[in-house]
Amino acid sequence: MTKQVFRIAIVGGGTAGAASALFLARAGHYVTLFERVAHPEAVGAGILLQPTGMHVLHTLGLLDEILAHGTRNDRLFGTNSSGRTVLDIHYRDWNPSTFGLGLHRGALFSVLWNALRCHGIDVRTDAAVSHIQQTQNKAVLYRDDETIGEFDGIVLADGVHSILRDALSIPQKVTPYPWGALWAVLPDDGVTSGTLRQWFHHAKQMLGLMPTGFAYQQLTQPLISLFWSLPVNTADAWRKEGLDAWKNTVRELAPIDAVLDHIRSADQLTFATYADVRMKHWHDGRVVCIGDCAHATSPQLGQGANLALIDAMILAQCFSEGADIPSALAMYSRKRKDHLRYYQTTSKWLTPFFQSHSRLASGLRDLALGPICRAPYVKSEMARTLSGTKSGFLWGSLHL
Ligand SMILES: Cc1cc2nc3c(=O)[nH]c(=O)nc-3n(C[C@H](O)[C@H](O)[C@H](O)COP(=O)(O)OP(=O)(O)OC[C@H]3O[C@@H](n4cnc5c(N)ncnc54)[C@H](O)[C@@H]3O)c2cc1C
Numbered sequence: 317m318t319k320q321v322f323r324i325a326i327v328g329g330g331t332a333g334a335a336s337a338l339f340l341a342r343a344g345h346y347v348t349l350f351e352r353v354a355h356p357e358a359v360g361a362g363i364l365l366q367p368t369g370m371h372v373l374h375t376l377g378l379l380d381e382i383l384a385h386g387t388r389n390d391r392l393f394g395t396n397s398s399g400r401t402v403l404d405i406h407y408r409d410w411n412p413s414t415f416g417l418g419l420h421r422g423a424l425f426s427v428l429w430n431a432l433r434c435h436g437i438d439v440r441t442d443a444a445v446s447h448i449q450q451t452q453n454k455a456v457l458y459r460d461d462e463t464i465g466e467f468d469g470i471v472l473a474d475g476v477h478s479i480l481r482d483a484l485s486i487p488q489k490v491t492p493y494p495w496g497a498l499w500a501v502l503p504d505d506g507v508t509s510g511t512l513r514q515w516f517h518h519a520k521q522m523l524g525l526m527p528t529g530f531a532y533q534q535l536t537q538p539l540i541s542l543f544w545s546l547p548v549n550t551a552d553a554w555r556k557e558g559l560d561a562w563k564n565t566v567r568e569l570a571p572i573d574a575v576l577d578h579i580r581s582a583d584q585l586t587f588a589t590y591a592d593v594r595m596k597h598w599h600d601g602r603v604v605c606i607g608d609c610a611h612a613t614s615p616q617l618g619q620g621a622n623l624a625l626i627d628a629m630i631l632a633q634c635f636s637e638g639a640d641i642p643s644a645l646a647m648y649s650r651k652r653k654d655h656l657r658y659y660q661t662t663s664k665w666l667t668p669f670f671q672s673h674s675r676l677a678s679g680l681r682d683l684a685l686g687p688i689c690r691a692p693y694v695k696s697e698m699a700r701t702l703s704g705t706k707s708g709f710l711w712g713s714l715h716l
Contacts, residue, residue, distance in 0.1 A: 321345055322468040322641060325457055327445045327480065329356055332607025332624035333473030334428035338376055339632035340471075341437050348465060349437060350457065352444035352474075356429065360421030361499040361586070362528030362541030364389060364512065367407075367414045368704035369622035371716055372629045373427075381427050386417035386529035387504075387538065392702060394514035396678075397569060401686040402516060410699035416512070416618070418528045420501065420539060424621065426532040440464075448480055448603060455602040469641040471631065472605045473624075476591050476612035481605055487596040493614055495671040496551070496589040497543045501528060502578040504540035512618075515570040519678040521545065522670055523570050542575060544585075545671050551587050558582070590614050592664055598652065599645035606631060611656050613663035616670055622704045623659060627652065629716065655707040655714050662701060 322345045326333045329351035341347045365373075365386065373379045394403035407414045432439055448470060449456045455470045456463055472480055481488065504527055507513075512526045524543035531539065544566065546554055554562065559582045566576060579585070593612040598605045607624035631648050638644025668674055669681040688694050700706050705714045 319344065319636070320640075322635065323466075324348075324469045324471060324635075325350060325455070325465055325467040326471045326473055327457070328472070328474035328607070328609070329353075329429070329432075329439065329441075330473060330475060330607065330624070331424060331428065331621045332609070332627055333471070334425075334432055335372065335376065335625050335628035336471050336473060336606060336631060337437050337439075338428070338431055338435060339628050340635060341435050342376075343632050343636055345635065347437055348467070349432065349439045350443040350445050350464070351439065351441050354442035356425070356441060358420075358422030358426045358532050360425070361501055361543070361588070362418055362526050362539070363421050363424065363621050364526065364618035365417040365419050365424075366619065366622045366702065366704035367411075367416075368714065368716070369625045370417060372622075372625035375629060376431065378427050378431060382419065382424065383417065384535065385423035385427070385532065386419040387527040388510060389416040389418045389512045389527060391511045392416075392514070393511050394516060396682050397515075397517040397521075400682055401689070402682050403514065403685055404689040405695070405698050405702055407699050407703060409695045410703055414703055416702070418512070418526050418541070420528050420531050421621075423529065423532045445474070445480060447483060450601050450603065468602065469635075469645070470603045472603060472609050473607045474609050476593060476608040478605070478609040481593075481595075481609055484600040484603060484605070486598070486600050486605075489594045490591050491594075492548075492589065492591040493667065493671070494548055495545055495614075495667075496548050496587055497545055497615070498554070498585040498587050499544075500542045500579060500585045501531075501539050502542060502575060502584075504528070504538040505574050506538075507540070507572060507575060516670065516678070516681075517569055519668065519670055519672045519674055519681070521565070521569055523566060523572075525572065525575065540575065542579075546587065548589055555582060592660070594660065597646075597649040599642070599649045602641050602645070604631065604645040604648055611660055613660055614667045614671070616667050617659060617663050617702065619659050619663070619704055623656065626655070626704075626714070626716065654712055658707050658709070658712070659704075
């Protein structure tokens with residue numbers, strides 16, 4: 317049987333879009349990537365790359381470069397304001413050879429975009445897609461009233477705030493979280509070596525420090541990411557209160573003066589909001605949604621970029637196996653369902669225990685989670701969840 321070659325448009329050049337372009341171009345399809353930003357740059361906080369995400373990058377031949385820019389995180393460890401352990405997950409409890417990789421998002425971006433260039437993929441920047449039209453045989457992309465291309469299939473990877481997702485005939489719901497996070501990337505003086513460290517006061521204060529590796533090709537200065545949880549409706553008040561007031565609050569929770577000394581202006585902290593995106597399935601005729609556009613969650617479990625990478629890999633497999641584009645995309649929805657539902661549900665369920673005003677939720681968490689983390693079977697299941705490989709509450713594993 318002759319292999320089918322398609323003309324595929326990808327909308328969005330983040331993790332999902334760039335990885336998808338690489339997989340589909342490698343499979344021989346004609347790929348055009350549209351990115352609305354005129355000069356995309358290597359920016360962003362630290363992310364935790366899981367064994368799943370590393371597997372995908374290995375398949376793309378990019379893992380060595382990524383590993384050179386990352387820092388190994390073997391453990392997720394959190395205490396409450398009384399010093400009680402409320403979270404202690406070790407990757408080794410699932411598989412001794414696994415770990416999470418703290419990575420500067422800019423390093424991931426640069427490695428993926430360099431690969432796009434090396435593969436000669438047609439990348440159009442300053443190209444905001446405004447709407448899509450589908451017919452029986454093709455899908456057309458528009459920028460305002462101007463047609464910018466006709467394709468056999470379209471991959472929507474335009475992030476959580478997608479303006480194109482809405483127009484698809486897929487039942488969907490977007491729920492913004494009432495809490496967000498301030499983050500900063502700072503020089504790392506080795507304060508939490510090998511550990512993603514968190515401190516909690518009830519569920520209303522959460523501080524996180526994650527060793528984050530290096531900015532792209534700046535391999536002499538190790539970095540650390542700081543995250544501070546904040547209700548969305550208090551972000552303005554936080555800025556008005558001033559940096560010193562905030563530093564005092566942080567110091568009461570965690571002895572991290574050396575890290576705080578690197579923050580001299582409130583402008584070093586960026587406020588990120590997030591939302592839950594829930595879709596009944598992810599395909600509509602010749603269009604498919606992947607990455608945050610399809611299934612954004614809160615970052616509590618550190619999975620978003622990893623899920624985006626897995627989406628890209630499985631989507632390319634479906635393009636190879638499907639008889640035509642609509643059936644390939646329907647196959648994609650079927651193949652991704654269990655894994656995505658598990659992580660969407662778990663993230664949504666866990667978030668109030670870490671970001672909310674509920675004293676009941678934080679009380680239960682403080683009482684139960686520490687002992688649970690030590691229980692033999694559960695601790696390995698928690699490490700599996702963190703590693704990104706579960707696809708069901710009782711059983712089910714992701715097979716890549
Ligand atoms: C505070 C925070 C911490 C996080 N920590 C982690 C972590 O530890 N581990 C982890 O795995 N994930 C983490 N995430 C989640 C992760 O960052 C996202 O899941 C991931 O970046 C999603 O990638 P994406 O490609 O789907 O979307 P995006 O990265 O949002 O990319 C979308 C792209 O589409 C472009 N675009 C949008 N609209 C259009 C249009 N109309 N036309 C053309 N282009 C368009 C945008 O400019 C952008 O480049 C975190 C997120 C936050 C907010």
